[in-house]
Amino acid sequence: MARLLVTYYSRTGNTEKMAKLVAEGASEVEGVQVDVCPVTDLSPDDLLPYDGIVMGSPVYYGTMAAEVKLLIDASVVHHGKLDGKVAGAFASSGGPGGGNETTVIDILKALLIHGMIVGGDPAGDHYGPIAVGAPDERSAKECRRMGRRVAELTAQLFA
Numbered sequence: 001m002a003r004l005l006v007t008y009y010s011r012t013g014n015t016e017k018m019a020k021l022v023a024e025g026a027s028e029v030e031g032v033q034v035d036v037c038p039v040t041d042l043s044p045d046d047l048l049p050y051d052g053i054v055m056g057s058p059v060y061y062g063t064m065a066a067e068v069k070l071l072i073d074a075s076v077v078h079h080g081k082l083d084g085k086v087a088g089a090f091a092s093s094g095g096p097g098g099g100n101e102t103t104v105i106d107i108l109k110a111l112l113i114h115g116m117i118v119g120g121d122p123a124g125d126h127y128g129p130i131a132v133g134a135p136d137e138r139s140a141k142e143c144r145r146m147g148r149r150v151a152e153l154t155a156q157l158f159a
Contacts, residue, residue, distance in 0.1 A: 002158035008056035031159035052086035052154035061081025062099035083115030100130035
């Protein structure tokens, strides 16, 4: 069975809600075990057993929260060991011009440096789901969609 981790940092609870929605969508895919965990509860070693990793962050000054960046920076001890695994990202902000896409792309850039595989979405939020404040119905739909898509790719490659 393929394993997928949905990890996030959330100060207000909005990004955590998104993480749970991503996991909900991913859980619809047979052959994939989905775990949800805050980044603050993880070490770089905890990333290794997973075949797919989705990271979420609130937007702070146009990029990811320091807590997410701390895990990514610490993961350098395993550089090359995440190669070929599946990745995704999502973000929430306080306003429509808050930097959601720059945050998602910053997370994806770091995961690409690890050699991870990122699938874009031609129909939904192209880089990854975003929300302004708490996820509304549009954002919830995008989170579930991305969760399913990442889980399907993970299952194709690792189940």
